[in-house]
Amino acid sequence: MRGKRVRIRAKGRIFEGIALPSEDGKIVLKLDNGYNVGFYDYEIIEEEEFEVPEVKLPAVKEREGLKNVKVISTGGTIASKVDYKTGAVTSQFTAEEIVSDIPELAEICNISAELLYNILSENMRPEYWITLARRVYEAIKEGYEGVVVTHGTDTMHYSASALAFMLRTPVPVVFVGAQRSSDRPSSDAAINMICSAHTALSDLGEVAVVMHATTSDDYCHIHRGVKVRKNHTSRRDAFESVNYPPLGRVWSDGRIEWIAERFRRGERELQLFDSLEEKVALIKYFPGLTPEILEFFHDRGYRGFVIEGTGLGHVSTDWVDTVKRVAEDSLIVMTSQCLWGRVCDRVYDTGRYLLKAGVIEGEDMLPETALIKVMWLLGNFELEEARELVKKNLVGEINYRSGYEEEFE
Amino acid sequence: MRGKRVRIRAKGRIFEGIALPSEDGKIVLKLDNGYNVGFYDYEIIEEEEFEVPEVKLPAVKEREGLKNVKVISTGGTIASKVDYKTGAVTSQFTAEEIVSDIPELAEICNISAELLYNILSENMRPEYWITLARRVYEAIKEGYEGVVVTHGTDTMHYSASALAFMLRTPVPVVFVGAQRSSDRPSSDAAINMICSAHTALSDLGEVAVVMHATTSDDYCHIHRGVKVRKNHTSRRDAFESVNYPPLGRVWSDGRIEWIAERFRRGERELQLFDSLEEKVALIKYFPGLTPEILEFFHDRGYRGFVIEGTGLGHVSTDWVDTVKRVAEDSLIVMTSQCLWGRVCDRVYDTGRYLLKAGVIEGEDMLPETALIKVMWLLGNFELEEARELVKKNLVGEINYRSGYEEEFE
Numbered sequence: 001m002r003g004k005r006v007r008i009r010a011k012g013r014i015f016e017g018i019a020l021p022s023e024d025g026k027i028v029l030k031l032d033n034g035y036n037v038g039f040y041d042y043e044i045i046e047e048e049e050f051e052v053p054e055v056k057l058p059a060v061k062e063r064e065g066l067k068n069v070k071v072i073s074t075g076g077t078i079a080s081k082v083d084y085k086t087g088a089v090t091s092q093f094t095a096e097e098i099v100s101d102i103p104e105l106a107e108i109c110n111i112s113a114e115l116l117y118n119i120l121s122e123n124m125r126p127e128y129w130i131t132l133a134r135r136v137y138e139a140i141k142e143g144y145e146g147v148v149v150t151h152g153t154d155t156m157h158y159s160a161s162a163l164a165f166m167l168r169t170p171v172p173v174v175f176v177g178a179q180r181s182s183d184r185p186s187s188d189a190a191i192n193m194i195c196s197a198h199t200a201l202s203d204l205g206e207v208a209v210v211m212h213a214t215t216s217d218d219y220c221h222i223h224r225g226v227k228v229r230k231n232h233t234s235r236r237d238a239f240e241s242v243n244y245p246p247l248g249r250v251w252s253d254g255r256i257e258w259i260a261e262r263f264r265r266g267e268r269e270l271q272l273f274d275s276l277e278e279k280v281a282l283i284k285y286f287p288g289l290t291p292e293i294l295e296f297f298h299d300r301g302y303r304g305f306v307i308e309g310t311g312l313g314h315v316s317t318d319w320v321d322t323v324k325r326v327a328e329d330s331l332i333v334m335t336s337q338c339l340w341g342r343v344c345d346r347v348y349d350t351g352r353y354l355l356k357a358g359v360i361e362g363e364d365m366l367p368e369t370a371l372i373k374v375m376w377l378l379g380n381f382e383l384e385e386a387r388e389l390v391k392k393n394l395v396g397e398i399n400y401r402s403g404y405e406e407e408f409e
Numbered sequence: 410m411r412g413k414r415v416r417i418r419a420k421g422r423i424f425e426g427i428a429l430p431s432e433d434g435k436i437v438l439k440l441d442n443g444y445n446v447g448f449y450d451y452e453i454i455e456e457e458e459f460e461v462p463e464v465k466l467p468a469v470k471e472r473e474g475l476k477n478v479k480v481i482s483t484g485g486t487i488a489s490k491v492d493y494k495t496g497a498v499t500s501q502f503t504a505e506e507i508v509s510d511i512p513e514l515a516e517i518c519n520i521s522a523e524l525l526y527n528i529l530s531e532n533m534r535p536e537y538w539i540t541l542a543r544r545v546y547e548a549i550k551e552g553y554e555g556v557v558v559t560h561g562t563d564t565m566h567y568s569a570s571a572l573a574f575m576l577r578t579p580v581p582v583v584f585v586g587a588q589r590s591s592d593r594p595s596s597d598a599a600i601n602m603i604c605s606a607h608t609a610l611s612d613l614g615e616v617a618v619v620m621h622a623t624t625s626d627d628y629c630h631i632h633r634g635v636k637v638r639k640n641h642t643s644r645r646d647a648f649e650s651v652n653y654p655p656l657g658r659v660w661s662d663g664r665i666e667w668i669a670e671r672f673r674r675g676e677r678e679l680q681l682f683d684s685l686e687e688k689v690a691l692i693k694y695f696p697g698l699t700p701e702i703l704e705f706f707h708d709r710g711y712r713g714f715v716i717e718g719t720g721l722g723h724v725s726t727d728w729v730d731t732v733k734r735v736a737e738d739s740l741i742v743m744t745s746q747c748l749w750g751r752v753c754d755r756v757y758d759t760g761r762y763l764l765k766a767g768v769i770e771g772e773d774m775l776p777e778t779a780l781i782k783v784m785w786l787l788g789n790f791e792l793e794e795a796r797e798l799v800k801k802n803l804v805g806e807i808n809y810r811s812g813y814e815e816e817f818e
Contacts, residue, residue, distance in 0.1 A: 154720035286777070287568075341641040343642065
């Protein structure tokens with residue numbers, strides 16, 4: 001393999017480093033300090049090709065006394081690796097590669113790695129969730145102590161929700177990603193990966209997301225898969241639990257502090273419901289949006305709808321008639337674009353007209369979680385049953401309010 | 410006027426209070442302690458009608474030395490009032506009524522009140538923003554020291570954005586609402602209103618939202634209108650500044666602590682741009698959403714689109730062709746459903762294909778703000794100019810990153 005080292009002038013300064021793959025006439029350099037810089041306007045002063053010696057990674061040996069963890073890769077920043085020496089983007093995602101990158105992992109568990117997909121997280125689709133759920137199900141049946149799924153961060157919370165509904169798991173199923181790739185000094189890949197391995201061995205029996213809890217390298221949060229959301233485009237602590245506390249904190253030395261009620265290891269029997277209805281729409285309401293949008297989807301065969309209404313769960317009053325018509329053969333769930341808080345009926349407003357028209361309130365579910373829940377319900381149950389089940393807390397996605405006392409607030 | 414006092418049995422307990430208006434067979438009682446309770450299942454034990462003496466509110470006198478503030482009501486919880494004695498929902502929204510409710514206001518400024526609309530906030534529409542902007546413009550021309558707009562909280566941040574773009578104001582234009590109506594002991598109406606009056610008199614020259622800053626009755630935040638969002642369905646501190654600090658804190662005694670850079674009183678000349686293009690769509694992307702949604706709107710004459718992409722601003726790669734076709738005669742802005750953080754192009758992903766296809770990055774703009782900005786741009790400028798202006802910071806809606814150094818993070 002050959003690499004290329006270049007010296008350029010850009011923005012009035014000199015930069016020198018390994019040229020990384022790029023496009024559109026942009027040049028991207030990996031500087032010697034590990035940082036990347038990119039420029040459209042630049043002048044090459046000097047360049048030199050060099051031969052990169054092939055590195056043979058040592059085989060990973062199983063260590064006695066360590067438990068087995070399955071690591072399944074679906075792609076994303078955490079799995080992508082730009083070779084520091086060649087500039088090539090490579091990833092075979094073998095156990096050898098992972099352990100060579102993060103040697104601490106070999107002390108924690110015996111890793112069996114598998115590259116299931118290598119897709120950009122924004123290209124995730126319901127059909128991929130089905131394959132992933134089946135693969136995780138098999139791994140659990142094979143007896144792994146826990147499963148780690150590496151995933152791009154963009155849609156990781158959608159995927160975690162999907163697996164939480166499709167799979168009742170007696171062991172930890174841990175989604176993990178990285179906001180900064182492992183070739184950057186500020187990368188969160190290693191600590192996230194180490195913390196997810198510890199979580200995979202823990203007394204957890206549900207689908208979780210493990211990611212940086214703070215902007216420093218302190219510890220990670222273990223988030224409930226159906227209660228987590230990416231709330232920042234770039235920060236390492238972008239993932240936050242919404243309307244439920246993180247399940248716990250996990251440090252890279254293996255210490256875990258549980259915070260909230262969780263499903264425990266072995267609490268639920270392994271079950272797979274590997275069907276999803278893809279034709280479900282999430283619609284965010286805004287002032288001026290007309291209800292034709294419902295008909296657009298309905299005409300195309302959609303029978304599941306999640307509305308992201310305003311405030312406590314509203315849309316314009318002129319939606320009521322259309323909602324009523326569409327709800328006749330569909331499941332319509334109301335959530336809130338506030339994201340935090342609960343959708344609920346109130347005493348003096350149009351909310352009650354929507355309920356009469358057939359809208360079901362999503363309680364404190366995130367819109368993204370409600371979307372996946374409806375996909376899953378319509379994929380596995382008849383409409384009437386789905387309408388009943390959507391109101392019920394199935395895997396921790398709903399926390400009910402305490403009852404009528406709430407009106408005293 | 411007649412009221413009705415009832416005693417009921419519900420949930421195995423006895424409740425007594427004034428019956429409030431309700432529907433669907435539900436009974437709602439205002440208890441003597443001021444709280445409301447509602448029940449579907451109840452039994453009336455006793456009821457008694459009574460005559461409510463008419464209350465004549467004292468006229469509000471202008472006080473010398475106090476400055477004049479215009480208060481314009483558009484409806485919402487803060488303007489609605491359930492009469493404690495009769496149970497009737499009433500609001501004339503006169504200065505007398507406001508000052509009788511919140512006597513502190515008479516010490517702060519001379520209020521001139523006007524009921525412009527009385528609509529539910531979820532029924533807010535672009536055409537109402539135009540009327541509101543014109544009315545506020547006139548009030549500023551009439552010489553008021555500041556303008557307070559009372560508004561339902563559901564869509565208050567959309568409306569504040571709309572006025573921020575439509576109106577370059579040399580004085581404070583303060584949106585204020587309440588999460589709990591003034592007939593409830595936990596109401597935030599009074600302190601929000603008092604703090605908004607102080608803000609209307611302050612050294613501010615832009616459109617702001619003033620709401621509870623904490624869950625206690627401490628102080629309010631002054632949020633920049635284009636940088637604020639309702640982030641909780643019911644909490645009193647539901648409004649949060651996103652990607653910019655609150656402009657300041659304001660206490661009910663009139664103390665103001667400025668936090669962030671702001672437009673100052675008199676800094677900008679009064680200008681009105683009272684045109685909006687209503688046909689602009691905000692589309693939240695989710696795994697599985699097909700690009701036909703763009704064509705649906707485009708076929709109906711929409712030429713403005715704001716996409717709420719995932720992460721740094723993504724949609725599935727199979728959107729690129731449709732995006733390119735639609736972008737030919739449209740303005741498409743990419744924002745992020747993360748809400749916090751910045752949309753930006755990156756080195757190794759499909760983001761660059763979207764840019765090539767004609768998508769313009771919304772930087773750190775909120776999706777809701779970007780929607781309004783596009784409505785305003787297409788209402789007032791030709792497409793080419795709108796495409797240039799959407800990237801520019803016009804009223805504080807964009808904070809640019811520092812430049813190429815950012816890639817060093």
